[in-house]
Amino acid sequence: MDKVHQMLGMAMRAGKVVSGEEQVVSAIRSGAASLVFLSDDAASNARKKITDKCTHYRVPLVTVGSREALGRAIGKPERVTVAVTDPGFADAMRKWCE
Secondary structure, eight states: OOHHHHHHHHHHHTTTTEEEEEHHHHHHHOOOOSSSEEEOOOOHHHHHHHOOOOOOOOOOEEEOOHHHHHHHHTTSSSSSEEEEHHHHHHHHHHHHOO
């Protein structure tokens, strides 16, 4: 997962990351999200909401470590969910997650 966190940081610096539940849901709905990360300690209602949206809009979803680790990867405080909006970054990160 270290490689994924490094790439997530690069994508953030490139302006290709959206974080926060409502912003991620909006990116999924608009078709901007290419890949969504969800922390494994997300609340059940947030988990259901993000999972349902990703399933409906056919956006790949990856469950990662804690919200602290996800936030640290993008240089922010705790984050429950993060969306990658660049298809190139998303494809590379998905390969590292397999």
